Amino acid sequence: MPRANDDAAALLQEYADLLAITGGDAFKARAYEKAARAVGGYHADIATLDAKGLREIPNVGKSIADKVEEYLTTGRVALIDEARAAIPPGVRELTAIPNLGPRKAMLLYDELGIASVDDLAAAIRAERLRGLKGFGPKTEQNILHSIDVLKRSSGRRLINKAMDVAEQIVADLSAIDGCERCTYAGSLRRMRETIGDVDILVAAESSAPFMATLVDLPHTAEVIGHGDKKTSIRTDQGLQVDLRVLPPESWGAGLQYFTGSKAHNIRTRELAVRAKLKLSEYGLFEAESGKTLASRTEEDVYARLGLPWIPPPLREDRGEIEAAQRGELPDLVTEADIRGDLHTHTNLTDGLSSLEDMLAAAHARGYAYYAVTDHAPDLVMQRMTTEKMLAQRERIAELQGQYGKMRILHGTELNIAPDGGLDWPDDILAGFDICVASIHSHFNQNRADITKRLIRACENPHVAIIGHPTTRRIGKRPGIDADWDAVFDACARTGTALEINSHPERLDLRDEDILRAKRHGVKFAVDSDSHSTTHLPYIRYGVGSAQRGWLEKDDVINTWPLTKLRRFVRKGGS
Structure with missing residues (x-):
C-alpha cells in the first residue's frame, strides 16, 4: 500500500498549488513544492520518524516538518484546510488541466465565472475567451487538447x-x-x-x-x-x-481470461470457435461434449489453441496472434537483462540523494555500470556550473572501485534549446562518458521547428540518448508535436538512442511510439531518471513499456556489455 510519504507529499504539493492560485509568496510556494518532492522521494517511511527525523529530510525545515507531523498525528493540516476553504472549488478543478496555470485558472473564474472543466471547454468553443489577455486561438486549442488528455486519464x-x-x-x-x-x-x-x-x-x-x-x-x-x-x-x-x-483446476484459463485484453481474448475465442471448442474463464472445452481439454495453466490453454504462450504485455491484438502462429514472437527484454542505468540525478542539481547514496543503491541492484547525469547549466534553477561538474567528475574518479566491479560513468543531461543547441560546447561534451539530451522548455513550438530541434540534437556527435523524447507527463502535460517518423529516421541514421523513461509519471516513449521507432531501426535506453534512491526500482516500469513495444534484449543499449555500449556512445568513433 502507499507509504505515508506519498500522502504527505501530495498534501504539501497541494498547498504549494493553493499558494500559487492565490498569488501568495512565490518563494514559499516553491519551498513547499521542493519539500513535497523531498518527502515523496525520501528513502525512509516518514511514519517511523520523529520531529527531528522529519527535519533531516532535505528541504524540510521546522515549519514544514511541524505540518507533516500534524498530518501524521491527525490526518489533516489546519492551515491547508483554511487555504482550501479560501479557493473556489471550480478553480482547483481547473488547475488540474495540463498547461493551465493557477493564475490563469483564477482569472477565468474572476472574469468569466468559469468554474469547471466542462464550462471552460464550452466557453472556448463559444469564443468567450478571446477578450482575455493571454488566451489567443492557439492557447485555446492547446487547452482543449489538454482537457482531452485530462479526461482520458480521469479515474485511472x-x-x-x-x-x-x-x-x-x-x-x-x-x-x-x-x-x-x-x-x-x-x-x-x-x-x-x-x-x-x-x-x-x-x-x-x-x-x-x-x-x-x-x-x-x-x-x-x-x-x-x-x-x-x-x-x-x-x-x-x-x-x-x-x-x-x-478452482485450482481452472487457474490457467482464469488467468488468461482475466489478464485480457478484451481484443486479445476475442481473437483467442475466435480460434477456439473455429476448432469447435469453447473458451471461458473455467477452461477450454469441446463444444459438443463439454469435455475439458485444458485449464490448469496458461501454457496448456494456448498450446491447445495451437499457440505458444504469449507474454502478457503483448496481449493487445497488435499482431501477437499472427506472430505466435508463425513462431515469430519476440524474446522480450527483461529487467534481469538491464546491466546499468544511464540517466540519473544527485543532489548536486535537483536530485534528493547524494552521489554516494545513489552509487550504493545502484551497486545493490547488481549493475555492471551506472551513469550519473546531473543537469547542465541552461536549466538555471539547477545552479550547475562547469566548476561543479568538474568537481563531481573528480569525485567520481576517486570513487571508482569502491562499489565492487560497477563502473561509474560521468554523464550529463543536456537541455535542448529551442534552436537545437546544447548547454556546453563540444570540447566540454567530449569529456563526458555519456550525454543525454532532453527538451525541458518551449513545448509549444510548431511541428516543423520542434522536429528540427530534435534532429539537430541527434546530429550532435556527443549526444548518445534523447531523454524523455515526447516530454509528456501522464495526465498533466501532453507530448510535444513533432514529425516522429522524421525524428526516428534521424536517430537510426545518427546512431542516437531514444530513451524509454521509466518514471511512472512519464513512461516516455509510449509503447506505440516504441513500436514505430523500432521499425525505423532505432535503438533504445531504458532508464529510471532517478532523483532519489527510491526511484531506481522504477526501471521495472520502463522494461514493461519496452516489452509492450516488442523490444528484445539487443534493442536496448543498456543490456549490452560496457565495451559495446562505449562503441555506440562514440557514434562510430574509435
Whole structure:
C-alpha cells in the first residue's frame, strides 16, 4: 500500500498549488513544492520518524516538518484546510488541466465565472475567451487538447500506485491457509501505463477466507460488492480492487481470461470457435461434449489453441496472434537483462540523494555500470556550473572501485534549446562518458521547428540518448508535436538512442511510439531518471513499456556489455 510519504507529499504539493492560485509568496510556494518532492522521494517511511527525523529530510525545515507531523498525528493540516476553504472549488478543478496555470485558472473564474472543466471547454468553443489577455486561438486549442488528455486519464491511476496496492494485497492473501496461487491480472499484468482497477486472482477450494480478508484490510474504505465468486472494494486511495477466487483446476484459463485484453481474448475465442471448442474463464472445452481439454495453466490453454504462450504485455491484438502462429514472437527484454542505468540525478542539481547514496543503491541492484547525469547549466534553477561538474567528475574518479566491479560513468543531461543547441560546447561534451539530451522548455513550438530541434540534437556527435523524447507527463502535460517518423529516421541514421523513461509519471516513449521507432531501426535506453534512491526500482516500469513495444534484449543499449555500449556512445568513433 502507499507509504505515508506519498500522502504527505501530495498534501504539501497541494498547498504549494493553493499558494500559487492565490498569488501568495512565490518563494514559499516553491519551498513547499521542493519539500513535497523531498518527502515523496525520501528513502525512509516518514511514519517511523520523529520531529527531528522529519527535519533531516532535505528541504524540510521546522515549519514544514511541524505540518507533516500534524498530518501524521491527525490526518489533516489546519492551515491547508483554511487555504482550501479560501479557493473556489471550480478553480482547483481547473488547475488540474495540463498547461493551465493557477493564475490563469483564477482569472477565468474572476472574469468569466468559469468554474469547471466542462464550462471552460464550452466557453472556448463559444469564443468567450478571446477578450482575455493571454488566451489567443492557439492557447485555446492547446487547452482543449489538454482537457482531452485530462479526461482520458480521469479515474485511472499511475502504474506504480496500482502496483503498490496489488502487491500488498497479493502478499496478504497468499499468507492465508488454502491459497494455492495468487497474483494480479488485468491491465496491470499487461503493464499498461495507467490502471483503471486492479484484478486479483486466487486459486483455492474455498473462497470465504479470502473474501473476508479483502473486506477487512486496513486500507479498504468501501465494499462495493461481496460475494462467493467475486468481491470488489475501494481503497482509501480511491482505487477499485476486484478479487476472484477460482478452482485450482481452472487457474490457467482464469488467468488468461482475466489478464485480457478484451481484443486479445476475442481473437483467442475466435480460434477456439473455429476448432469447435469453447473458451471461458473455467477452461477450454469441446463444444459438443463439454469435455475439458485444458485449464490448469496458461501454457496448456494456448498450446491447445495451437499457440505458444504469449507474454502478457503483448496481449493487445497488435499482431501477437499472427506472430505466435508463425513462431515469430519476440524474446522480450527483461529487467534481469538491464546491466546499468544511464540517466540519473544527485543532489548536486535537483536530485534528493547524494552521489554516494545513489552509487550504493545502484551497486545493490547488481549493475555492471551506472551513469550519473546531473543537469547542465541552461536549466538555471539547477545552479550547475562547469566548476561543479568538474568537481563531481573528480569525485567520481576517486570513487571508482569502491562499489565492487560497477563502473561509474560521468554523464550529463543536456537541455535542448529551442534552436537545437546544447548547454556546453563540444570540447566540454567530449569529456563526458555519456550525454543525454532532453527538451525541458518551449513545448509549444510548431511541428516543423520542434522536429528540427530534435534532429539537430541527434546530429550532435556527443549526444548518445534523447531523454524523455515526447516530454509528456501522464495526465498533466501532453507530448510535444513533432514529425516522429522524421525524428526516428534521424536517430537510426545518427546512431542516437531514444530513451524509454521509466518514471511512472512519464513512461516516455509510449509503447506505440516504441513500436514505430523500432521499425525505423532505432535503438533504445531504458532508464529510471532517478532523483532519489527510491526511484531506481522504477526501471521495472520502463522494461514493461519496452516489452509492450516488442523490444528484445539487443534493442536496448543498456543490456549490452560496457565495451559495446562505449562503441555506440562514440557514434562510430574509435
